[in-house]
Amino acid sequence: MTEEQKREKKEKIEEMKEEEEPKSLFGKIKYYLKRYWYIAVPAHIASSVLWLGSLYAVVKCGVDVVAFLRFIHTPALVATPFRYMTTLVFIQAAFWTLRRMGKLQTAREVEFKVGV
DSSP: OOHHHHHHHHHHHHHHHHOOOOSSHHHHHHHHHHHHHHHHHHHHHHHHHHHHHHHHHHHHTTOOHHHHHHHTTOOGGGGHHHHHHHHHHHHHHHHHHHHHHTOOOOHHHHHHHHHO
């Protein structure tokens, strides 16, 4: 890696540190995926597996989910916001843990250290 590339990467890292966290749910997901994709992707996978396993267990126990949703007059996609919130909780728990351990870095910082 040349000195010019190192300087450019350091500048991008500094720009990312000055960015403010968005307030909306989907904005936060985009923000976390952009900065910490290597943490957010496994957290999203774990969250999806948890939801799929939970739904499987409910159906396996004999609950008719479709009939229940019709009974309470809700659409089938009612769980989508909850799935995204679960993903955010998993991501934030991973951040909290890694920050306490002193190992939280953005994807650009990881890339910079690997390239040096």
